Amino acid sequence: MANNLIVMTWNVENLFPPEDTDTSAADTYTAxxxxxxxxxxxxxxxVVALQEIGSLRAAQDLRAALGEPWQAVVSSHPDSRGIRVAVLARHPLTEEAQILALPPSGLPAVPDVDGDTLTHMGRGALQVHVDCGGAGLRLLTAHLKSKLLTYPGGRRYPLNEDERARGAGYALLRRTAEAVALRVHLNETLAAAAIDGQPGMPTVLCGDLNDGPDAITTVLLEGPADGDVNRPDKGDAVRLYNLGRRLPPTGAYSRIYQGNGELIDHILATRDLQLQLTTVDSLVDDITSIGASTRSREKAVVPDHAPVVARFHG
Incomplete structure (x- = not known):
């Protein structure tokens, strides 16, 4: 890793290129x-971990707006709306893994509202290597199932309260299975690269996890609990630390939903990076409160999520 490193994660909210004939949407997109x-x-x-990239073109357009030497790697596995994750970096990037299946050693099959069985993540996660000096950086970006509920046939409203409860349960099951899939992947990846019980390469997991830092779906991604970060132990090889726990109390959120700040965008890092952390910030000054309706967001230039930025020293 370079002597100093700055890592960002950002859900950029439906970054879709406009139709060629829609001049108003084109102006919004350019802005x-x-x-x-x-x-x-x-x-x-x-390096920037991105969520809600609408297509390969959208990622390339943002890369072009940043200019040289920025590079982009984009997930090949979007959701049904076409949104996916991506990584931009101003260092050489190498794609290492496209993560999609719910693994046999995790929760390989979960039910959904239509009576089907889900065997894959709704949006694929992405792992890259960033050549930023030394051994470099391993980075994963993910966008887990949201808390927005759907019901049989794609309905956005329940027919009764039993169906509402089932819908919430199905959403939680899916988000949990996706978090477990990432943790199983990390267990294998980190353990395989470990040297004398320590991670072989600095690693970060970034993304919109759609849950707060104390939710079980977020906590399980940290891996084994740690009593003291300053004392090495056998769990260090696979453990991650949620850097959001170091955010200033006045800025410990990344989205404002119906007037309430919530931290759902996270950067989790291996012990070596945790010990080198200088600052972590959520850049919330420009975001505004949102509600359940998305129609009012169609012409929004500023995303509904704030970027979270971690700075490390060598």
Whole structure:
């Protein structure tokens, strides 16, 4: 890893290129790219984990707005709306893994509201290697199932309270299975690269986890509990630390939903990076409160999530 490293995660909210004939949408898209690129460049970020990228073109357009030497790697597995994760970096990038299946050693099959069985993540996760000096950086980005509920046939409303309860349960099951899939992947990846019980390469997991830092779906991604970060133990090889726990209390959120701040965008890091952490910030100044309706967001330039930025020293 380079002597100093800045890592960002950001859900950029439905970054879709417009239709060629929609001039109004084209103006909004251009303004949004300018905003995104300006904020990323202003932080000095080395690598950015992105969620809600609408297509390969959208990622390339943002890369072009940042200019040289930025590079992009994009997930091949979007959800039904076409949104996916991606990584941008101003260092050489190598794709290492596209993570999609719910593994046999995790929760390999969960039910959904239509009576089907889910065997894959709704949105694929992505693992890359960032060549930023030394051994480099291993980075994973993910976007887990949201708390927005759907019901049989794609309905957005329940027919009764039993169905509402089932819908919430199905959503939680899916988000849990996706978090377990990531943890199983990390267990294998980190353990395989461990040297004398320590991670072989600095590693971060970034993304919109759609749950707070104390939710079980987030906590299980940290791996084994740690009594003292300053004392090495046998869990260090696979453990991650949620850097959001170091956010200033006044800025410990990344989205404002119906007037309430919530931290659902996270950066989790291996022990070596945790010990090198200088600051972590959520850049919340520009975001505003949102509600359940998405129609009012169609012409929004500023995403509904704030970027979370971690700075490390060598």
């Amino acid at each position: 949004k790219l300018t905003y995104l690129a300006g904020l990323i460049a202003g932080t000095g970020a080395d």
